[in-house]
Amino acid sequence: MNTPSKQDERIAKMTFASVYPHYVNKVEKKGRTEADLRKVLQWLTGFTKAKLDKHIKQQSTFEALFDDAKLHPNASLITGVICGYRVEEIGNPLTQKVRYMDKLVDELARGKKMESILRS
Template sequence: MAGERLYKMPFSKIYPLYVQKVDRKNQNVDDLDKVIYWLTGYDEASLQKQIDKNVTLTEFFDQAPEINPSASLITGVICGVRVENIEDPLMQKIRYLDKLVDEVAKGKKMENILRKQK
C-alpha cells in the first residue's frame, strides 16, 4: 500500500517540516497550530503530548479528539490529487492537513482556511 510508510511516520518528524514551510513563507506559526487544532480537536497541551510521545500519523489521527465536521469542505489539489476524491479515510485526513498547511503558508485569511460558514 502506497501510504503505509507515511502512516508509520512519526508526527514529531512531520510537524517541524510544517513549521519550516510556514516560517519560510513568513507566516505565523501560531496559525499553523490553529489549523491543526481546528482539524483534529487537539489543543496546545494535547498536541504537544502527541509530539512528545512520538506517535505515528495513524495514531495521531486515530487519537484525535474530533475531526472537524467541516473538514469535508476542504477541497483542492495536493500532491497532484483532489483531496475531496481520496477514498482512504486516513490518507484524506493527512491530505486535509497538508492542504491547510499550504493555505497558511500562502497567507490565506484564517476565516477562509477554517471554512467559516457564512
C-alpha cells in the same frame, strides 16, 4: 512508484513529529507563525495545545494521531489538489485526513485568510 496501498501504509506509519518541523519551516518562510500553524492543526484535529504537544513528544504516527483526533465537522469542505491528488477523491480515510492537514498548511503558507482556511 508506490502502489496506493503501500503509499497509504507509509503515511500511516510516518510520525507526526517528523513532519511537524517541516510544517513550521514552510509557514514561517512565508511570513506566518507557528501559532498560526497550531491554530489550524487544532481546528482540524480538535486537540488542545497540550494534546498536540503530547503527540509530538510521544512521536505518534499519523495513524495514532488521527485515531485520537475528533476531526472538525467542516473538514469535508477542504478540497483541491495536494501532492497530485484531489483531497476530496482520496479513498483511504487516514490518507485523506493527512492530506487535509497538508492542504491546510499549504493554504496557510500561501497567505490565505484564517477565516477561509478554517472554513468559517
